Amino acid sequence: MNTSLKLKISALIFIIALSVVTIIPSFYSSTPDWWKKYMAPEGLRLGLDLQGGMHLVLKVNLDKAEEDSLELAANELKDLLKEQGISAVRTKSDTGVVLFTLPNSGAVDTVNRVVKDSFPEINIKVDAKEGSFPKITVTLKSSEIDFIRTHAVEQSLEIIRNRIDQFGVAEPVIIRQGEAEIVVQLPGVDPKRALKLLGETAQLEFKNVADAAGINIGLLAEESRTAGQWDGTWSNREEVAKLNRALQNRLPENTKIYIEKDTDSKTGKEIIRPILLNQQIMMTGEMVKNAQVRISNQFNEPYVSIDFTSKGGRVFAKLTEENVGKRMAIVLDDVVRSAPVIREKILGGSAQISGSFTHEDAADLAIVLRVGALPAPVDIIQNMTVGASLGQDSINKGMTSGLFGALIVLGFMAIYYRLSGLIANTALILNILFLFTGLAVLNATLTLPGIAGIILSIGMAVDANVLIFERMREEYTLGKSVKSSVDGGFGKAFWTIVDSQVTTLITAMALFMFGTGPIKGFAITLSLGIVFNLFTALFCSRLIFDTFYSFRALKKLSFMQFVKKPNLDFMRIRNITFGISGVLVAIGLFAFIQISRGNANMGVDFSGGSLLQYKATADFTMDEVRTVFGANDLKHANLQEVEGEHRLIVKIKSSEEKIGDLSEQITSILNTNMAEKGFVLEGQSEIGSSVSAVLRNKAIQAIFISLIGVIIYLAMRFDIR
Structure with a gap:
């Protein structure tokens, strides 16, 4: 055995040992903490369909969305009138209405013209009484x-x-429910961090700090607390809103009290103090192009650096130029994160948000600023933990069938290719080990689409070994030695294997880059599988052959062969094969057109349907429920158990039936077949598809891009060849 072979064997043994050590924490929960710390600490995670997770129902505040749109239009109208030389003074008004007072009756025509030209979304009503300033009502x-x-x-x-x-x-479930609710299901995440990320509106605003000379906010707040107008809790936004309503006649016009959060540099404790801001919004987060976490050189603390769009950069430069010497507050969701004094005009189109941030807080803030603010606040009205959507019975059946299929493949390879088949089986087992290790290192979430990617990559691994062995058989049949046949088999199959794997990898990369959710999960597992296919088929298998040969254990190559001399004249039957291919292509195109027109039999994930929530009086198992649904032609219903609450969530395609008829049918089935469980319908609503139009479009885009990539690769490869 030469030195090169020894080094290769040592390297492979080291990689195998490292993979085993890394993957153990994913399957053995009692692994010591010090082990997990250095070896894929989070490990391989399971998705909603395999282990369940958080079930949240969010309600969008549509009234606030309407109010914010009116506020924005009113501020823009006021600015345009100011450019026309008209000073419109805003006065207090009811919700849903903005009231302006004009300086003279001559301004009314200008207002009508500006609204007609620039504000098609608003109505104005003019109240011009003789002897008083004209007023306009904006709705x-x-x-x-x-x-x-x-x-x-x-x-x-x-x-x-x-x-x-x-x-x-990876692969959450996000669907619309009813008029203003959104259902979100998340597998295996930090609940507190997830709730904060989803509930944060991320409305970024820049406002000027008001001149509070002669105003003691603390004293006014204490007087209001004593009078019972608020409870004195600065950290409670609702209580601060009560304080603002109580003091609306004692504060300067168009100002409002906000809270400012800071951190004590000595103790590290959070400091909350009141601050008075002008109501006018100078700039919003809509002009933010990018947001990244940075570390301060001075204090070694994280902050969020934001870059504005080109328009945003110009607006910010003008804003800072006009307010030199004044304090400008950076407000996020009605909380002042910082309020620095503007020393000079700021060019460059960037700013920073600093404050009491942990690295995770700063990272989450950067995410919401990059993605954009929610158009309205969302309230979390339901928070539950649900079980696996597949059910443990389905998971067990899937594992059994997968194991059975794997044994059949391993058995066939061993019987048909003899020793070479055993070598291929060893490489296949190593492939699976490396694949799961890669998923664990990446903290990937394993779900059904991911498992589909694994199965596909395993099939491609077997195919690669078959190509090598058939080439080896051809070389050996020509009378070459064992060593020459092995060398020839690997050498002549090399580019065929690389081409087949790389073209698939191009597709997987396109799916990962342009896809989201389940598409990415499939792409990740398939990509890793392809990389390890090449490694195990071309390196590990060859290394095992070379090792056997060095010990003189490989004296001959023995294979089974069902057809000794295959002699099929493909050109003679070309008309038949062309005809079959043409029919299949036509069927595929017809099916694609039907799907794009919405005429296909889509499941609830694509078409939406109904969500029903039941409460039982006794314990039940998902096996029982699934059996009952299957016996009543409802096999395709998506069933989930709310852990520890005797609740059942049913998601099902509505078809042509009304939601009321469907709920009555399912309730009747449950109470007829499982009467002792006492199922009672708690709520029902219509839900949208979890695969949105945007996600579908991204998937189609990824497919077309991958096709272009494959065509370019093949054109280059065959041109070079």
Whole structure:
């Protein structure tokens, strides 16, 4: 055995040992903490379909979305009137209405013209009484209100989906429920951090600090607390809102009390203090292009660096130029994160948000700023823990069938290819070990699409070994020696294997880059599988052959062969094969058109349907429920158990039935077949598809890009060849 072979064997043994040590914490929970710390600490995670997770119901505050849109339009109108030389003074008004007082009756025509040209979404009503300043009432048009309320939920859905995607949660379930609710299911995450990430509106605003000369906010707040107008809790936003309402006649016009958060540099404790800000929004987070976490050189603390768009950079430069010497507050979700004094005009189109941040807080803030603010606040109205959507019975059956299939493949390879087949089986086992190790190191979440990627990569690994062995058989049949046959088999199959694996890898990379959710999960496992396929087929298998040969244990190559001399004249039957191919292509195109037109039999993930929530009076198992549903032609219903609460969640495609009829049917089935469990329907609602139009479009985009990539690769390869 030469030195090179010894080094290769040693390297492979080291990689195998390292993989085993790394993967153990994922399957053995009692591993010591020091072991987990250095070897994939989070390990391999399971998805919702395999282990369950958080079940949240979020409600979008549509009234606030409507109010914010009116506020933005009113501020823009005021600015445009100011450019026209008209000073419109805003006065207090009811919710849903903005009231301006004009300096003279001559300004009314200008207001009408500006609104007609620039504000098609608002209505104005003029009140010009003789002897008094004219007043205009601004409201949103009913069509605009309908648009805002409809799109606020849809926009919130996509923003939440993007936040979760950047947060690193693989394959969550995110669906619309009813008019203003969003259902989110997350596998294996930190609940507190997830709740904060989802609930944060991330409305970034820049406002000027008001001149509070002669105003003692602390004294006014204490007087209001004594009078019972608020409870004195600065950290409670609702209580601060009560304080603002109580003091609205004692504060300067168009100002409001906010809270400012800071950290004591000595004790590290959070400091909350009141601060008075002007109500006018100088700039919003819509002009933010990017946000990244940075570490301060001075204090070694994390902060968030934000880069503005080109327009945002110009606005920020003008804003700082006009307010030199004044304090500008950076407000995030009604909390002042910092309020520095502007020393000079700031160019470069960037700013920073500092404050009491941990690295995780700063990272999450950067995520929500990059993705964008929610169009309206969301409230978490339900928080539960649900079991695996597949059910333990289905998981066990899947594992059994997978193991059975693997044994059949291993057995076939051993019987048909003899010793070479055993070598291929060894390489295949190493492939699976390396693949799961890679997933554990990446902290990937294993779900059904991911398992599909693993199975596909295993099939490709077997195919690679078959190509090598058939080439070896051809070489050996020509009378070459064992060593020459092995060398020839690996050498002649090399580029065929590389081409097949790389073209698939191009597709997987396109799916990962442009896909989201389940598409990414599939792409990750498939990509890792391809990389390890090449390693095990071309390196590990060859190394085992060389080792056997060096010990003189490989004296001949023995294979089974069902057909000794295959002699199929493909050109003679080309018309038949062309015809079959043409029919299959036509069927595929027809199916694609039908799917794009929505005529396919889509499941609840694609078409939406109904969500029913039941409460039982006694314990039940998912095996029992699944059996009952299967016996009543409801096998495709998505069933989940709420752990520890005797609750059952049913998601099912509605088809042409009304939701009421469907719920009555399912309730009747449960109470007829499982009467002793006492199922009672707690709630029902319509839900949208978990695979949104945006996600579908990204998937189609990824497919087309991957096709282009494969064509380019093949053109280059065959041109070089």
